[in-house]
Amino acid sequence: MTLVSVRGVTRRFGDVTALDGVSLDIAQGEFFALLGPSGCGKTTLLRILAGFERPDSGEVLLDGADLLALPPHRRPVNLMFQSYALFPHMSVEKNIAYGLEREKLPKAEIRERVADVLETIGLSGAAKRRPDQLSGGQRQRVALARAIVKRPRLLLLDEPLSALDKKVRAEMQIELKRLQNEVGITFVVVTHDQEEAMSLADRIAVLNDGGVEQIDAPVDLYERPRTRFTADFVGANNLFHGTLTDGGVAVPGVGVLPCEVPKDAPTGGPADLAIRPEHLVLGDSGTLSGTVVDSSFFGGRSRVAVAVEGLERPVEVSAAGAAPVTQGAEVRLGWEPGKAVLVG
Template sequence: MTAAAEGRKRDTLAIGAVRRNFAPWADPAAVPLIRFEKVTKRFGEATAVEDLSLDIYEREFFCLLGPSGCGKTTLMRILAGFEEPTSGRVTLAGRDLIGVPPYRRPANMMFQSYALFPHMSVEKNIAFGLEQEKLPKGEIAARVAEMLRLVQLEPFARRRPDQLSGGQRQRVALARALAKRPKVLLLDEPLDALDKKLREETQFELMDLQVKLGMTFLVVTHDQEEAMTMADRIAVMDRGRIVQVATPGEIYEQPATRYVAEFIGDVNILEGRIGQGEGGRWHIAAPEAPRGLLVDGGGDGVAPGRQVAVALRPEKLRLLQDEPAPGTPNVLAGEVWDIGYLGDWTIYLVKLASGRTIRVSRANATRFVERPITWEDKVFVTFAPEAGVILTR
């Protein structure tokens, strides 16, 4: 292994350790870098952000996730200084930002519309902010070269924006935003125009760069996979409010509401009524399960007689051709309605006796299957009690 390769390996191991151990939100003594306090923003009669409070910590890779029109970009623009809140307070490093113009804030924003200078080359666009700060020429050249490598645009350094594709222009905008190394980097759908493979590569490059530079990243996206890959924590937004703030694993495995469960990843939702509890588990009567359901835990509001939803991720379901033994909990009978082969996974749509269709994912761990499951097969779907999440909201 070369010295350069060994250095990259050490850097990767160090970055992994930093990300694993990073959780300032769990420390009661930690002071947030960014704080939104009861922020509301109205545009005429429309409310874009409503009574929203949120803390973001130094060196955190934070993501605002939600559908179009949920208020995530408005919240970012308030932090950047391009919008003023109708009410509430925003602070950065303890400083009240209300009334502070954008150019006086230690934050830089990458715009979704690129906002590149058409008469400048790629490298000049990237260097522009550094030249405005009058950095030494050698430092500017080194920083520009680093950014060009990051976004894989070294062969295009001398081209103008009109000689680039849309994805390439977006990468120039990303490089320019990163070049100044602000205290907080604001990214509005930063990878939206990139192709799938490059987008995935850039996600990891962004994560590595963020740790190496010790910067705070705030990213707005509607792409769930992008948020789950990059973020230390995610705030899921809906109609101007935050529904849940948690790590990607917590958001996926323990959604706080039905909205979050359905928005993040694929999920099956079964309706039922809570029966009696038993050793930390609840019996739930559901139309799809003649034997009933047995599900772990549940949070506030779980009580006998309560109508609830049970969220089940497709990959946590088992698909069987033989009926499970009597007494096996959580058995749903049905018929294979459709099949989608994705290479690493196969997706089965199973139509239950009630007429409800559920989604089951199976990893293709071997190349050959002795008894392949195919269309119209009678099958049984089962899951462990801990696989379900009881939702009361």
């Protein structure tokens, strides 16, 4: 069931077009991510959903009703800020209760709802502490609790984990997903971190220059990117440009790189081919030959860069464990044609 429908939304700031006819649907109970580089329009779209910006054109519907007609404080939407914005002089429970008190709910109901959400986030024992007595991960949980205690239909998260270090961020990614499943609220997260989006979201919308490049589940987005931008932005990829033939993509000065060519694909025109580093195999046989120029070990996997004559950039290969080759070695690279993806 669709909860939010964004239809042809455009937003300009002077000569800059932040959003250019963006359309997308977000399902009830979905964890939806807006992913893209800085300046792509993702935060502007989030602010439109929250009510802090108005589009120049287009519509936004919540359950089929016009969301844009409601002021921010009347929308069943809550926004969790990147900075958490906790009140430093208030205890954890007072921070969480603040929004409910502003709505003048009965004190008994406030106490019950705050206690329930503290148990959900695992901080019942820290109810009397102030924010400066908590770790970064705990403060993030309090900010999340303050947002969900009001039981919004839609919770917006703007770069929610960017202030945390890598280990805590990984832990909180698991925690966010657990909480979202438990409370059943639709989450929309804005991030430029691909790993974060891939680990959290049910579906991801990739934005670029104010437009939507692709909307898909994480696995589909990674395995079958539809555009060159998506292939290059989401994870590591090797991109080759050439001419489409019956057997693959003919790259000048390199040769024909094999891939599965759709029967209805028009050959003879320009084409881009994407091959993930983990789909390339180092060995004594293969389509490409080159020289190892660098190798790096990342604990469990190694990244090997191979210079191939005719290509401007080295080809990146991902291998399990320590690198099986050393710098300066002459190698060949092969892959299964089905693992090479034609992108638009």
